[in-house]
Amino acid sequence: MAEDRTSSPTPSERKRNDAEAAAKEAAEQATLPYKWTQTISDLELTAPIPGNLKGRDLQVTITKTTILAKIKGQDPIIEGPFPHQIAPDDSAWTLETLSSGGKELSISLSKSNKMEWWPHVVTSAPKIDTAKIVPENSKLSDLDGETRGMVEKMMWDQRQKEMGKPTSEEQKKQDILKKFQLQHPEMDFSNAKMS
Known part of the structure; x- marks a missing residue:
């Protein structure tokens, strides 16, 4: 009998695949001329700048849908359309002097x-796997009650999917079906499909 190759990966295969994907993602991100991090509501971007430069030596343009940041007369550090819109009035950039004597362009974007x-x-930069993002609990506590509840539900559903278990919506449907089955034992549910 032929082996079924369509089965889901074993936990060790999944772990190895995740590690390989994470290493590839880290290598891609390391090639960028900037570093970036994000919270659910903001995005921070930093890039090293020679210590002898001043703010007037930079060109930074931030719109609702695009960004351009560069040292005048040089190739852009970052340029292109955002994957989603930002609030330009709540976004800013600064040129900070580091203790090492160099400088750093710091851009804060408000989603x-x-x-x-x-x-x-x-959109032209390599992607990260957003499903692997684990928000900091301290940041989660900053959210209002309704938003926090939605984020926690999304995180719970994501963990359930990773473990091959039903999400909250799927569990709700299963519970309704079980209750209906108990109320109607005369019906045959052997071929019932959940979708």
């Missing part, structure tokens, strides 16, 4: 939709 993770800063 318009405070409920989505970005796979990249600009």
Whole structure:
């Protein structure tokens, strides 16, 4: 009998695949001329700048849908469209002097939709796997009750999916079906399909 190759990966295969994907993602991100991090509502980007430069030596343009940041007369550090819109009036950039004597361009972007993770800063950059993002609990506590509840539900559903267990919606449907089956024992549910 032929072996079924369509089965889901074993936990050790999944762990190895995740590790390989994480290493590939880290290598791709390391090639970027900037570093970036995000919370559910904001995105921070930093790039090293020679210590002899001043703010007037930079060109930084931030719109609702695009960004351009560069040292005048040089190739852009970052340029292109965002994957989602930002609030330009709530976004800013600064040039900070580091203790090492160098400088750092720091750009803070405020996401318009405070409920989505970005796979990249600009659409031309390599993507990260947003399903692997684990928000800091301290940041979760900053959210209002309704938003926090939605984020916690999304995180719970994501963990359930990773373990091959039903999400909250799927569990709700199963519970309703079980209750209906108990109320109607005369009906045959052997071929019932959940979708």
